[in-house]
Structures are given as structure tokens and as C-alpha cells.
Amino acid sequence: MSSLYVDELRIARGGHPVITEASFNVPHGTTTVIVGPSGSGKSTLISAIAGLINVNGGTLQLDAREITNVPTAQRNIGLVFQDNQLFPHLNVADNVAYGLRRKGVRRSDCDVRVSEVLQLVGLEGFGERAVGELSGGEAKRIALARSLAPAPELLLLDEPLNGLDDSLHDRLLHDLVTVLSTSQTTAIWVTHHRKEAERAGTQLLRIHDGVVSPESTKRSQWNVQIVSADDTFDLRRQVLRDGTRTADVNFDGDETAIHLSVSDPASGEIIAISSWFQRNRQHQTINGLQLRGMASHPNYRGQGAAQALLRSGIELGRSLSVDEVWARARDTALDFYLAHGFHTTGPGYLDDNTGLAHHDVVLSLR
Numbered sequence: 001m002s003s004l005y006v007d008e009l010r011i012a013r014g015g016h017p018v019i020t021e022a023s024f025n026v027p028h029g030t031t032t033v034i035v036g037p038s039g040s041g042k043s044t045l046i047s048a049i050a051g052l053i054n055v056n057g058g059t060l061q062l063d064a065r066e067i068t069n070v071p072t073a074q075r076n077i078g079l080v081f082q083d084n085q086l087f088p089h090l091n092v093a094d095n096v097a098y099g100l101r102r103k104g105v106r107r108s109d110c111d112v113r114v115s116e117v118l119q120l121v122g123l124e125g126f127g128e129r130a131v132g133e134l135s136g137g138e139a140k141r142i143a144l145a146r147s148l149a150p151a152p153e154l155l156l157l158d159e160p161l162n163g164l165d166d167s168l169h170d171r172l173l174h175d176l177v178t179v180l181s182t183s184q185t186t187a188i189w190v191t192h193h194r195k196e197a198e199r200a201g202t203q204l205l206r207i208h209d210g211v212v213s214p215e216s217t218k219r220s221q222w223n224v225q226i227v228s229a230d231d232t233f234d235l236r237r238q239v240l241r242d243g244t245r246t247a248d249v250n251f252d253g254d255e256t257a258i259h260l261s262v263s264d265p266a267s268g269e270i271i272a273i274s275s276w277f278q279r280n281r282q283h284q285t286i287n288g289l290q291l292r293g294m295a296s297h298p299n300y301r302g303q304g305a306a307q308a309l310l311r312s313g314i315e316l317g318r319s320l321s322v323d324e325v326w327a328r329a330r331d332t333a334l335d336f337y338l339a340h341g342f343h344t345t346g347p348g349y350l351d352d353n354t355g356l357a358h359h360d361v362v363l364s365l366r
């Protein structure tokens, strides 16, 4: 997998400009979600990145390789569409092997890779099935397996979950996010579905009037205050509320740490306390416009310094030990931040102390 760099991309359709400004990076192994209403240019952008249509300006780069004018077949990019586009006359294994066969991979190697990706999507043993026998959810996962089989450097998903009923939609959303992150796939996922967008990726962008830009939350939605280390101790207790053994809430009293409380101005309720520690991070700054925090990815569970105590901790607090509250808060931290208008700034990094992966998250306050 590689990182994608999109620089000042411009794309027209039928002589009309559709994308006028798109500059963003998709860090290696992460999913960037781009949300925009119907007709905003999501498919246009995906098609241009895949090389299915030409661009009018700008560059596309996969790691060091510029691909702006490279033919589609040589870009090593995978695609997943809303309607799956499985071949009805081929069984599951042959569908999944399709891209590999076209690349000239030997039958025996294909078989190995096909069972690998079927296992990845939770459908091992489905190889002999006819495509027509698959449920909607199974067909979606086979389409994903097929596009992952040739190990594309980048995977593009164009509204992959459209047209599914609510419960299937939510289950598949979870499955798809899990597969993308366990396989460390570098992906762009476009959707018009705001809720889906908030849950699907580590970076959230939007298309508005032809411009692709980070999705942000308005300042008025949050009260962000810098608080002292002593205050954070009290605030943490307040967030945990009664029923939790607050005396056990330990706190790393690092003098270089910066602490912020984030509260909802409507209710006054504190929704998060974010503490971060200079010794772990070189470029932690508050410039008055951005709130920075770290969130551990749900796939990297384990012990480590919790950086935020979150709503989930409050809700779960009553019957759980403090350790469990911390662990759960940490596991949901990234989801929480993304659901509240933060976006990630990079591919994540390993925490010096714990060896766990973290992501920087930023809330634009402008």
C-alpha cells in the first residue's frame, strides 16, 4: 500500500468544471472519506483518480510515482461500486481471482490469494458458490474481496453501501471499516451519507461547489478551554460522575502537559478532556484556531496512556472499574472525535511509551 498525493486537481465534465480545487493526501493504510451531495462530483473525482477520465490540471502521485497520465490498468488501483458488478457467470472464487488472472498470476498462486481474501472478508469456504446465491451483504463482501485480491496500492469505493436497508447498511459499514483497517488498505470512500462518512474513515473531507476541503465543525458548537493540571483532575472526576471509584482516577502529572476541556455550550456538559504530553510529541501547538488531540485507533487495543476521557466512559461508568472505563474510552476515542467534527492529520504514529498507534486529530475552530 502507498500514500496518495492529490495536488491542485481540476476536472471538467462535458465542458463544465466539476472539480475546481482538490489538494489532499491519503496517508498509507488509512481511509479518507469524502462526503458530498448527489451531483457534487464524487464519482467524477473517483473516476479521475482511477484514470477512467482525464484531468484538466493538477497531479496525482502514489508514493514517489506520478500517475496523472498513467493508463488505468497500470495504476494498480482497485474499485468498489455501489452495484458490486460481480460477473454472474463466474462462481465466487473465479470472481475474486479475476484481477489476479488478468495480471497473469498462476492458478495455484491465485487459489492461495483467493482463500486469503475470502478469509479476510469472513467468507472462507464460499469459493464454489454461484454469485446468484449470495445475499446482499455477502455479495458486497465478495466485491470487496475481489478488489483487494490483486493487492492494489489504493482502493476507491464509490458509495459502496448505497441502496441497502438500514440494518444491513450498519452491519456492512462496520465490516467494511474493519476489513479496510485490518488489511491496512489505503482507501478513498465517497458517499453522500453524512453519518456513514463520519464512521467510515480516519480523515473526513467534503466536496462543496467543486472544492474538496476538510470537513469542520463551527466554533460555536464547542467551548474549548485550557485548564490547569489540578483542574483536569477535578474535571475528570466530574466527567466520571458518581458510581465510579473516582479516587482511582490516576493522572499523569507531567508539567509539560497541556490540558483542554471541551464542553457543550448548550448544556454546559463537559464532553471531553484532552491532555497531551510534550515529551511524546514534537509538534503539539495550540494556535488558537485548532484543538489538537490524540486518539488511539480501535484496532490497537491494549494498555497505554489514555488521552481523552469520553462520553462512552460516562455512560458506562457506573458498573465498571476505572481501568475498564479508561480502556473503553480509549477504544472509542477516534470514533468519538471523528463524529464530533475532528479530522485526522496524518497516518498516525507509535506512542513512545506504549508502542501503540495513535492518530493526531484536529478540530478546526474557524
Ligand code: ADP
Pocket: 013, 014, 018, 036, 037, 038, 039, 040, 041, 042, 043, 044, 045
Ligand atoms: P456524484 O457522484 O457526486 O453524484 P458526479 O461526479 O456523478 O456526482 O457528477 C458531477 C457533475 O458532473 C454533475 O453535474 C453531472 O451531471 C456531471 N457529469 C457526470 N458525468 C458526466 C458525463 N459523462 N458527461 C457530462 N457531465 C457529466
Ligand code: MG
Pocket: 042, 043, 044, 158, 159
Ligand atoms: Mg456518484
